[in-house]
Amino acid sequence: MFRRADTGGTVRASYENVAATRLATVIEEGETRVQTVEHLMSALAAFGVADAVITIDGPEVPIMDGSALPFVEAIRDALEPAPPVPPVRVLRPVVVEGGGAFASLLPYEGHRFDVGIDFKAPVIGRQRVVFDLTAEGFAAEIAPARTFGPLKDVKRMRAKGYAKGASLDNAIAVDGERVANAEGLRFPDEFARHKLLDAIGDLALAGRPILGLYRAHKGGHRLNYELLRALFAVNENFAIVA
DSSP: OEEETTTOOEEOOOGGGEEEOSSSOEEEETTEEEEOOHHHHHHHHHTTOOSOOEEESSSBOOOTTSSSHHHHHHHHHHOOOOOOOOOEEEOSOEEEEETTEEEEEEOOSSEEEEEEEEOSSTTTOEEEEEEEOOHHHHHHHTTTOOOEEEHHHHHHHHHTTSSTTOSTTSSEEEETTEEOSTTOOSSTTHHHHHHHHHHHHHHGGGSSOEEEEEEEESOOHHHHHHHHHHHHHSGGGEEEOO
16 A cells, blocks of 8 residues: 655555556555655565555655565565465466567466567667566566666656656666666676566555566566456356465
8 A cells, every 4th residue: 555645645656556557657546646656666576575665745656666675675674474375377378569569477386487578679789688576586686687778868857757767876877778876787688687576566465465477578567567457357266266
């Protein structure tokens, strides 16, 4: 649950409340709106947190350094013992497609993510990363991966009200055939790792861990949202593990 300290409103972190997916995942309930929830949600999901009230004093979760690492570092110190949340088991394949991209959930006895990307920018190109979700694995291998985009899009995102603190300190800026950030990349495949990070956060809006294989190519927030809707639209697609 997100609570807006500035308005007093609340919104459940649920795929049913997704209101926009153009540049980030935005949730809305009644008159309460919170945007860019995916990085924080990914950290909560990785550490098995499904019962939390998140209080913020504005419409957007802070961008921090563009990754989920600052949230991981805070969550580690704040965790309290709690029984695990029964997961959702994927019983049969669910696939959504659009514009040459797809996202899918397949039966699998684990929490695996298989993400591929394909960008025209030579510095990104084609990348793929496969990851079995664990708390410490996420902290080391996925959480540090930062959001990214063309250098010119930093201004465009701010103009649209997203990532208002966006700068080279909290996003990877792609400028032609190079990365504009002086420090370079944290991982050779940081771009794909961040897409995987986003997918973990978006799928966390299921409200439960998903026991299955998430596989996507050229996916994004919109397909992730549509995938959850498709999963839960048919009872035969899933079961709650007792």
